[in-house]
Amino acid sequence: MDARVSSQAIRLDILETLDFNNCPVRDVMGQIGGKWAPLLLISLSERPYRFSDLRRSVPDISQRMLTQTLRDLERDGFVARTVYPTKPPSVEYALTPLGRSLLVPLSGVINWAESNHEAVRAARIRYDAA
Amino acid sequence: MDARVSSQAIRLDILETLDFNNCPVRDVMGQIGGKWAPLLLISLSERPYRFSDLRRSVPDISQRMLTQTLRDLERDGFVARTVYPTKPPSVEYALTPLGRSLLVPLSGVINWAESNHEAVRAARIRYDAA
DNA sequence: CCGTATCCGGGGTGATACTG
DNA sequence: CAGTATCACCCCGGATACGG
Numbered sequence: 485m486d487a488r489v490s491s492q493a494i495r496l497d498i499l500e501t502l503d504f505n506n507c508p509v510r511d512v513m514g515q516i517g518g519k520w521a522p523l524l525l526i527s528l529s530e531r532p533y534r535f536s537d538l539r540r541s542v543p544d545i546s547q548r549m550l551t552q553t554l555r556d557l558e559r560d561g562f563v564a565r566t567v568y569p570t571k572p573p574s575v576e577y578a579l580t581p582l583g584r585s586l587l588v589p590l591s592g593v594i595n596w597a598e599s600n601h602e603a604v605r606a607a608r609i610r611y612d613a614a
Numbered sequence: 615m616d617a618r619v620s621s622q623a624i625r626l627d628i629l630e631t632l633d634f635n636n637c638p639v640r641d642v643m644g645q646i647g648g649k650w651a652p653l654l655l656i657s658l659s660e661r662p663y664r665f666s667d668l669r670r671s672v673p674d675i676s677q678r679m680l681t682q683t684l685r686d687l688e689r690d691g692f693v694a695r696t697v698y699p700t701k702p703p704s705v706e707y708a709l710t711p712l713g714r715s716l717l718v719p720l721s722g723v724i725n726w727a728e729s730n731h732e733a734v735r736a737a738r739i740r741y742d743a744a
Numbered sequence: 745c746c747g748t749a750t751c752c753g754g755g756g757t758g759a760t761a762c763t764g
Numbered sequence: 765c766a767g768t769a770t771c772a773c774c775c776c777g778g779a780t781a782c783g784g
Contacts, residue, residue: 494659494714494721497728508731509652509724516723517647519777522639529624535746546778551747561737572745573784582733584624589726591624592719593646594639598627601638603712607691649757665766676758681767702765703764 515560516590520545520553525579526594528563529587532578562586645690646720650675650683655709656724658693659717662708692716 515521520542527533527541539550554577557563562583566576579587645651650672657663657671669680684707687693692713696706709717 494717495725496656496659496721497725507653508727509656510649511731512727512734513647513652513723514649517643517652519640519644522643522647523637526626526639529626547747548779549777552777559738559741560734561740567746570745573747575746582730582737586726586730587624589719589722591626592722593643595625595627596716596719597638597642600712600716601641604642604690607712608689611689611691677767678759678769679757682757697766700765703767705766 512560515556516562516586518553518556520549521557522590522594524550524553524557525562525583525587525590528577528579528583529591532576535575535577538577557583642690645686646692646716648683648686650679651687652720652724654680654683654687655692655713655717655720658707658709658713659721662706665705665707668707687713 523542558565564580568574653672694708694710698704
């Protein structure tokens with residue numbers, strides 16, 4: 485067995501075709517790796533949210549950033565925006581099928597982050613001590 | 615069946631305990647969601663790299679950003695830095711067990727990005743047309 | 745309720761030059 | 765080869781005010 489191979493297989497199909505001028509990692513991760521997008525996607529994985537509900541679910545997001553992040557997610561096809569012309573109007577945001585399919589692998593990273601948060605924090609303390 | 619539940623189950627353990635003041639998503643994704651970290655982790659998933667090799671593997675990264683990103687990854691415990699006191703010196707970067715375990719779920723997102731890159735680009739074109 | 749417009753400060757990023 | 769130092773820039777993001 486090759487010593488470079490980990491005990492857990494990692495398959496990265498991308499390695500063979502990685503093109504830095506038209507890079508899916510940059511194109512996709514650039515959005516979902518932003519400051520607010522992951523948290524919004526997590527909330528929306530539960531159920532559709534109205535604008536104000538979403539704002540309450542992420543307490544320290546500004547109205548400006550909430551609007552802007554939702555627009556970006558909508559533009560990329562992850563989130564659908566539905567306006568109900570009530571008075572006052574209400575707007576509902578929900579994951580699209582594409583957004584839901586993204587959340588499958590993304591939830592793996594999120595759960596990893598939760599499980600290994602302490603290990604990362606410990607590594608930082610060790611590094612900063614030296 | 616609950617209409618809110620997708621055909622593909624998504625389990626987010628984090629939903630029950632999400633604490634925004636000490637948030638693993640922010641703490642972990644903040645690093646690996648950066649501009650350069652994902653690309654470096656992809657390269658390092660193959661094999662250890664020396665500084666210059668890594669630089670060649672990501673052609674448009676500056677020396678400054680390569681150093682800084684590697685330091686951050688080292689600090690979080692994802693990458694190990696080994697100095698060989700040859701002349702001139704050579705430095706090798708390799709994934710740690712923690713980094714390798716991160717790459718398991720991360721590779722899922724990366725492969726998703728590759729598979730769905732075109733769908734995302736199409737969604738953008740559609741959105742921008744309106 | 746759900747935005748948009750404007751201003752502004754700070755940090756991330758690149759370019760360049762220098763060192764062991 | 766593998767960095768560090770410094771400068772300058774730009775854009776993200778917060779605060780605030782206003783509008784449909």
